[in-house]
Amino acid sequence: MxxxxxxxxxxxxxxxxxxxxxxxxxxxxxxxxxxxxxxxxxxxxxxxxxxxxxxxxxxxxxxxxxxxxxxxxxxxxxxxxxxxxxxxxxxxxxxxxxxxxxxxxxxxxxxxxxxxxxxxxxxxxWGAYLGEEGLNKGIKVCCSSLMRNSAKANFNKAKASANYLNSMMAKYEAINSGYEEALMIDEEGFIAEGTGECFFMVKNGVLISPPNDYSLKSITQDTVLKLAKDLGIEVKRQRISRDEVYVCDEAFLVGTAAEITPVNSLDNRIIADGLRGKMTKKIQDAFFDVVYGKNEKYASMLTYI
Ligand SMILES: Cc1ncc(COP(=O)(O)O)c(C=O)c1O
The missing domain is CATH 3.30.470.10 (Aminotransferase class 4, branched-chain amino acid transferase, N-terminal domain)
Known part of the structure; x- marks a missing residue:
């Protein structure tokens, strides 16, 4: 397109x-x-x-x-x-x-x-940012060698053009190394966010997303958290290290562009069976119901033109 x-x-x-x-x-x-x-x-x-x-x-x-x-x-x-x-x-x-x-x-x-x-x-x-296949089958992700913009030097709560050189270089590195997206690590060694998405993982039935200390306050992440509550899913906001992702049950990236995109491997460690997880699919379905106006509860999130 x-x-x-x-x-x-x-x-x-x-x-x-x-x-x-x-x-x-x-x-x-x-x-x-x-x-x-x-x-x-x-x-x-x-x-x-x-x-x-x-x-x-x-x-x-x-x-x-x-x-x-x-x-x-x-x-x-x-x-x-x-x-x-x-x-x-x-x-x-x-x-x-x-x-x-x-x-x-x-x-x-x-x-x-x-x-x-x-x-x-x-x-x-515009269609799916990380590809239609990415939405269904998931994508291959690596941790970037570049640290996420430091909160000591940048205003990460602003969706500021200047912040995106960090993202762009990480994405460049990831794609040119055979991956589809990069995860950015914060200055303390924990997952901050993707280059244009926030991050979720599932472990033992609990949905976990890092606090927004080093990330944009994602509107999609907020929507997912609301939907998880509706679905009776236990949610935790806590720091996640990259090795915790290697052994998690499901992982996905969220953002306006990426929507809900499953992650099927990180740094060449296949996550679970390498397919879109059950909870990821549930959340994807709930999310698309909301954006397409099929969930009355969230009708106020839509402005018809
Ligand atoms: C760096 C970054 N983090 C997270 C997100 C996700 O934010 P949102 O869900 O509000 O689009 C985006 C996209 O806007 C982004 O560029």
């Missing part, structure tokens, strides 16, 4: 896809201070609905606050912009939405506060 649409929303207006251009001296292009979101809209029986639009937009604005960027659009305006963009593009299948708050051109140098603040939102039709 190509990243293509009819319109992009830029600084308050819908512009034609081909016209959504920025100048070479765009500040964020040089120094990477920009913040973004990744949000999905699912086409269910009742139409196209954006999943957890309010939560994603809130996190976008919180990321901007953390990185000392002040956009001139309110939460409500940005939510409406995403709805307007989806309506204008008239997509025919599931969509990924990418809002970006960035610093435009006009000044140079590391002191950024005089740079103009710009906001763009793109959306395109």
């Amino acid at each position: 190509s990243i293509k649409a009819d319109f992009i929303w830029l600084d308050g207006q819908l512009v034609k896809f081909e016209d959504a251009k920025v100048h070479f001296l765009t500040h964020s292009l040089h120094y990477a201070n920009a913040v973004f979101e990744g949000t999905r809209a699912y086409l269910g029986e009742n139409g196209m609905a954006i999943f957890r639009l309010q939560d994603h937009t809130k996190r976008l604005l919180e990321s901007a606050k953390i990185t000392a960027i002040t956009p001139s659009f309110s939460q409500e305006e940005l939510e409406n912009a995403q709805i307007e963009l989806l309506r204008a593009n008239n997509f025919k299948s599931n969509v990924y939405i990418r809002p970006l708050i960035f610093l435009g051109d006009g000044i140079m140098g590391i002191y950024h506060t005089k740079a103009p603040v710009r906001v763009g939102i793109a959306a395109w039709e």
Whole structure:
């Protein structure tokens, strides 16, 4: 699927896809201070609905606050912009939405506060980030040789572009070494998160996910935790070392892009029988019921466009 649409929303207006251009001296292009979101809209029986639009937009604005960027659009305006963009593009299948708050051109140098603040939102039709087969059969993962961004040096609660060099280099290393994804280890040796996902494992019937000390506060992780409660699954938030994953019963990654993707091996140790686990499947099914509008309890998580 190509990243293509009819319109992009830029600084308050819908512009034609081909016209959504920025100048070479765009500040964020040089120094990477920009913040973004990744949000999905699912086409269910009742139409196209954006999943957890309010939560994603809130996190976008919180990321901007953390990185000392002040956009001139309110939460409500940005939510409406995403709805307007989806309506204008008239997509025919599931969509990924990418809002970006960035610093435009006009000044140079590391002191950024005089740079103009710009906001763009793109959306395109997008399938499974780690592949349809990945969702069903699971993926091969390694622990990255790169440590997760340290909380002593980075703001990991911001979905900040600058944070993603760490993820990108880990992903590059993983794919070029024959894996499909990398797990990032925190500075104390425990699993922080994936390059763009949070992590869960199952051991003896208990679902375990690390605290968000070194990770983004994942909206998908939060959804999974809510669903686990509904399903009567015991949940623990505790640190996980990589060797605990080698001998766990099931493991999976969660994120807006990755949705619920099983992990079938870590560092070449096959997890259990190497297939998608039973609890993983249960949670996947429950998650897709929610995003496709089949679970009334979570209807408020969907914004129909
Ligand atoms: C580094 C990182 N961790 C975790 C996640 C999962 O977050 P969410 O479920 O809110 O998409 C993402 C994706 O946004 C991410 O980029």
